[in-house]
Amino acid sequence: MSNVYKSITELVGRTPLLELSGFEKHHDLKATVIGKLEYFNPNQSVKDRIALSMIEEAEKSGKLKPGDTVVETTSGNTGIGLAAIAAAKGYPFRVYIQDQVSKERFQVIQAFGGKTIKLGDEPVIAKVLEETGGDFVAAIKALKEQVLDKEENVVFLDQCSNPANPAVHKRTTGPEIWEDTDGEVDILVACVGTGGTISGTGAYLKEKNPNVKVVGVQPGPNSLPDKDKNQPEEEITGVHPFEGVAENLIPSTLDRKIYDEYIEVEALEAFEAAREVAANDGILIGTSSGAALYAAKKLAQRPENAGKKIVAIFPDTGLRYLSTNLFATEN
Numbered sequence: 001m002s003n004v005y006k007s008i009t010e011l012v013g014r015t016p017l018l019e020l021s022g023f024e025k026h027h028d029l030k031a032t033v034i035g036k037l038e039y040f041n042p043n044q045s046v047k048d049r050i051a052l053s054m055i056e057e058a059e060k061s062g063k064l065k066p067g068d069t070v071v072e073t074t075s076g077n078t079g080i081g082l083a084a085i086a087a088a089k090g091y092p093f094r095v096y097i098q099d100q101v102s103k104e105r106f107q108v109i110q111a112f113g114g115k116t117i118k119l120g121d122e123p124v125i126a127k128v129l130e131e132t133g134g135d136f137v138a139a140i141k142a143l144k145e146q147v148l149d150k151e152e153n154v155v156f157l158d159q160c161s162n163p164a165n166p167a168v169h170k171r172t173t174g175p176e177i178w179e180d181t182d183g184e185v186d187i188l189v190a191c192v193g194t195g196g197t198i199s200g201t202g203a204y205l206k207e208k209n210p211n212v213k214v215v216g217v218q219p220g221p222n223s224l225p226d227k228d229k230n231q232p233e234e235e236i237t238g239v240h241p242f243e244g245v246a247e248n249l250i251p252s253t254l255d256r257k258i259y260d261e262y263i264e265v266e267a268l269e270a271f272e273a274a275r276e277v278a279a280n281d282g283i284l285i286g287t288s289s290g291a292a293l294y295a296a297k298k299l300a301q302r303p304e305n306a307g308k309k310i311v312a313i314f315p316d317t318g319l320r321y322l323s324t325n326l327f328a329t330e331n
């Protein structure tokens with residue numbers, strides 16, 4: 001039975017590249033636009049890669065032992081990936097999750113046996129968010145120091161500072177793109193959340209060819225929470241500003257020297273690109289994938305990029321957004 005896998009851990013990575021021929025034709029693009037379909041991972045997102053690498057690094061270093069509880073804070077995909085891998089490896093899992101994240105994400109984590117705690121329901125986090133006017137960095141720091149560090153047998157993976165996050169992209173995502181394009185990739189486009197994807201993948205591709213251009217994507221001003229801390233009507237899930245923001249909001253997993261340029265995309269533009277690629281190529285992608293695709297389209301329309309090969313990372317599936325307005329219909 002040489003083709004039967006023994007664990008979902010063996011199914012992580014080796015995702016396909018797809019040229020978006022219908023989308024290219026629709027916009028009459030003169031460059032090649034390719035999506036890296038991370039929803040081919042066993043739990044449908046790019047975060048399966050870091051879930052596996054952070055758990056395995058913690059095992060290797062002796063920090064994570066049988067019976068320990070794995071803990072993380074996340075907007076969703078990392079929680080899903082970790083919940084599944086923790087289930088497959090037999091670790092209890094607990095996640096602190098933003099209150100407004102779509103319902104299906106909570107359901108999936110709970111199906112894997114994970115415990116979900118809304119940030120607002122954890123008293124230490126709620127207090128710090130209230131006192132600081134919504135400073136997540138301060139809230140997570142307080143959670144670590146005042147709650148997690150005092151518990152026994154708990155391992156907090158912390159994707160925003162864990163070197164296993166960018167490292168797995170350097171070891172897997174980058175080489176996959178290089179090999180599958182026969183080294184012909186010219187531009188990499190990736191959204192930035194923790195920055196792990198762009199930093200690791202970008203580092204590998206630039207090592208192979210220093211002329212590869214790396215472009216980061218961040219949400220535009222209309223797609224960010226306003227000053228009163230109200231959520232925008234539409235948002236690009238999992239993606240955060242990394243230019244023009246306070247230094248303490250930049251995760252250490254983002255290498256700020258890795259990108260040559262950044263492009264701002266509004267949520268509604270991301271939705272538009274996701275709908276167009278669904279209608280023209282038959283693939284259903286999430287909001288951050290739509291943002292990466294919209295940025296790739298902008299790059300493809302520049303005269304100097306005619307004939308170039310642009311690879312955009314598509315972090316997850318549109319199926320994870322059916323309760324949002326991404327693919328909302330009239331009836």
Ligand code: PMP
Pocket residue numbers: 075076077078191192193194195196197198237238239286288289315316
């Ligand atoms: N898209 C989605 C849907 C995500 O969940 C994330 C991670 N929060 C990203 C993009 C950004 O990936 P990274 O953390 O590697 O920068």
